[in-house]
Amino acid sequence: MHQRHPHTPGKKPVTLFGPDFPFAYDDWLEHPAGLGSIPSGQYGQEVAIVGAGIAGLVAAYELMKLGLKPVVYEASKMGGRLRSERFEGAAGVIAELGGMRFPVSSTAFYHYVDKLGLETRPFPNPLTPASGSTVVDLEGTSHYAETLDDLPEIFREVAQAWADALEDGARFSEIQDAIRERDAAKLKALWNELVPIWDDRTFYDFVASSKAFSRLSYRHREIFGQVGFGTGGWDSDFPNSMLEIFRVVMTNCDDHQHLVVGGVEQVPCGIWSHVPQQCAHWPAGTSLASLHHGAPRPGVKKIARASSGNLAVTDYWGDTREYAAVLTTCQSWLLTTQIECEEALFSQKMWMALDRTRYMQSSKTFVMVDRPFWKDKDPQTGRDVMSMTLTDRLTRGTYLLDNGDDKPGVICLSYSWMGDAMKMLPHPVEKRVQLALSALQKVYPKVDIAGHIIGNPITVSWEADPHFLGAFKGALPGHYRYNQRMYAHFMQDEMPAEQRGMFIAGDDVSWTPAWVEGAVQTSLNAVWGIMRHFGGATHAQNPGPGDCFAELGPMQLPD
Numbered sequence: 001m002h003q004r005h006p007h008t009p010g011k012k013p014v015t016l017f018g019p020d021f022p023f024a025y026d027d028w029l030e031h032p033a034g035l036g037s038i039p040s041g042q043y044g045q046e047v048a049i050v051g052a053g054i055a056g057l058v059a060a061y062e063l064m065k066l067g068l069k070p071v072v073y074e075a076s077k078m079g080g081r082l083r084s085e086r087f088e089g090a091a092g093v094i095a096e097l098g099g100m101r102f103p104v105s106s107t108a109f110y111h112y113v114d115k116l117g118l119e120t121r122p123f124p125n126p127l128t129p130a131s132g133s134t135v136v137d138l139e140g141t142s143h144y145a146e147t148l149d150d151l152p153e154i155f156r157e158v159a160q161a162w163a164d165a166l167e168d169g170a171r172f173s174e175i176q177d178a179i180r181e182r183d184a185a186k187l188k189a190l191w192n193e194l195v196p197i198w199d200d201r202t203f204y205d206f207v208a209s210s211k212a213f214s215r216l217s218y219r220h221r222e223i224f225g226q227v228g229f230g231t232g233g234w235d236s237d238f239p240n241s242m243l244e245i246f247r248v249v250m251t252n253c254d255d256h257q258h259l260v261v262g263g264v265e266q267v268p269c270g271i272w273s274h275v276p277q278q279c280a281h282w283p284a285g286t287s288l289a290s291l292h293h294g295a296p297r298p299g300v301k302k303i304a305r306a307s308s309g310n311l312a313v314t315d316y317w318g319d320t321r322e323y324a325a326v327l328t329t330c331q332s333w334l335l336t337t338q339i340e341c342e343e344a345l346f347s348q349k350m351w352m353a354l355d356r357t358r359y360m361q362s363s364k365t366f367v368m369v370d371r372p373f374w375k376d377k378d379p380q381t382g383r384d385v386m387s388m389t390l391t392d393r394l395t396r397g398t399y400l401l402d403n404g405d406d407k408p409g410v411i412c413l414s415y416s417w418m419g420d421a422m423k424m425l426p427h428p429v430e431k432r433v434q435l436a437l438s439a440l441q442k443v444y445p446k447v448d449i450a451g452h453i454i455g456n457p458i459t460v461s462w463e464a465d466p467h468f469l470g471a472f473k474g475a476l477p478g479h480y481r482y483n484q485r486m487y488a489h490f491m492q493d494e495m496p497a498e499q500r501g502m503f504i505a506g507d508d509v510s511w512t513p514a515w516v517e518g519a520v521q522t523s524l525n526a527v528w529g530i531m532r533h534f535g536g537a538t539h540a541q542n543p544g545p546g547d548c549f550a551e552l553g554p555m556q557l558p559d
């Protein structure tokens with residue numbers, strides 16, 4: 001097993017601790033006292049969980065351990081956006097259609113990865129040892145590099161300008177130090193200064209108006225957009241709220257990422273069949289799978305308040321069941337497009353937030369190849385014949401996934417977002433592959449990639465799937481208030497009775513959309529909220545997110 005050690009020697013690790021809500025989810029999960037308990041009179045009570053993605057399954061698993069009976073509904077595939085699709089015939093050779101590289105700072109997510117004993121290893125990101133080599137191809141010129149130092153000077157100037165801009169404009173090191181030290185008060189003080197300023201302004205504005213970039217050329221900014229930092233080009237995020245980008249870099253989301261060997265879908269599916277060591281109420285050997293007799297219930301088409309005061313959930317086939325609490329984890333747009341959700345279940349301010357949430361588009365196209373041929377050496381240059389590739393061409397990011405010399409390899413020909421993903425949207429998989437191959441041919445004129453393809457290609461456009469309508473949230477300027485309302489919704493004590501019992505969690509409720517850790521953390525918030533809804537509480541030695549919310553919760557901006 002590869003070590004996951006992002007540590008700078010002598011310093012504590014950066015984790016996804018805040019910055020909006022600096023609560024240590026990893027400590028809460030690892031504490032021997034457990035997450036809390038509910039009165040024994042509530043044991044066995046049913047809770048509806050809409051969606052069997054990671055947020056739904058983490059909540060279901062933890063609620064089962066508390067002695068409740070989660071009833072999971074899934075309209076499409078289990079695992080949701082952690083989807084590892086198998087290439088036909090080749091055992092264990094997969095395409096990661098959703099999440100594929102997981103920052104080691106995602107400590108609550110890795111709690112479950114480790115519980116399941118899954119192996120992880122570094123993801124072959126640009127300019128990392130795991131990729132071996134990288135080709136940056138911009139404006140028709142290719143540069144071959146193993147590290148940043150191998151690239152022309154202008155790339156280092158861009159990297160330095162980004163570091164300087166963050167330091168100057170956001171006190172980056174001070175914030176990261178507060179995260180490392182888990183100094184919640186200091187972190188909140190620093191972060192809360194940035195929120196009102198940068199909620200109104202875009203990522204592009206931050207870059208263009210920074211001292212560091214404004215003394216350089218337009219070309220520097222352009223290169224930054226194409227090559228970016230960490231995982232690749234970031235220009236598709238230029239219109240987003242700068243707060244969202246700060247969160248990514250401050251919590252090292254874009255750094256030290258691992259893949260899950262054999263596919264990340266094993267995490268949600270593993271949680272489904274995992275038998276916890278300790279479970280209140282349920283007999284030894286109980287798992288989510290056993291509670292469900294093997295499969296989740298079908299998709300949900302209606303949620304309404306029943307005359308009994310409970311919440312009535314109706315599935316696609318018309319079966320209606322009543323629950324004291326319902327947790328929805330599907331994207332919030334689906335509460336108006338897929339599910340007939342009674343309006344009175346949320347305040348109008350919440351509906352504004354749920355509906356204004358904005359999703360980014362994303363498309364990926366994969367092929368399986370006979371072997372990891374890219375490691376062959378060009379006899380003239382001695383270099384790899386093909387490399388992880390970042391380019392301004394149609395493909396944008398090409399990733400090479402080596403399953404070992406004796407196994408087929410996988411090429412993610414293209415992973416793109418927003419406009420670049422929209423270019424693919426109407427096209428069938430064959431055309432997407434052809435478009436990608438012809439772009440890559442211009443970068444690698446001597447390499448016959450097509451000659452290595454075996455099996456059928458795999459592609460995805462998340463925005464084309466009615467169960468998602470987009471890849472992940474990407475907040476726009478002015479969206480902080482919406483994020484805050486949705487995030488804080490699990491704190492229900494002050495809510496009118498007609499709205500209580502409905503909980504939301506998942507990627508678009510989180511402060512760090514597009515990163516699975518946010519889905520897990522919001523799921524744990526919902527666990528706390530539901531535990532309280534059933535009259536339960538945390539252990540005095542192990543306070544939960546709701547216990548610390550009044551003190552540490554995300555700041556509110558005036559409406």
Ligand SMILES: Cc1cc2nc3c(=O)[nH]c(=O)nc-3n(C[C@H](O)[C@H](O)[C@H](O)COP(=O)(O)OP(=O)(O)OC[C@H]3O[C@@H](n4cnc5c(N)ncnc54)[C@H](O)[C@@H]3O)c2cc1C
Pocket residue numbers: 050051052053054055056073074075076077078079080081082097098099100101102103298299300301329330331334338339362462467468470471472505506507508513514515516517519
């Ligand atoms: C292209 C892409 C790349 C990503 N890359 C990364 C990455 O590299 N690293 C990382 O950390 N994260 C990444 N993410 C983010 C990560 O995948 C998500 O944060 C996480 O998987 C979201 O989990 P969730 O449970 O919130 O939502 P989902 O996984 O969407 O789960 C919600 C479930 O609800 C179901 N559903 C919808 N409608 C209904 C209904 N009516 N009834 C019942 N069920 C319904 C859906 O089918 C789905 O299974 C990526 C996501 C995408 C799309």
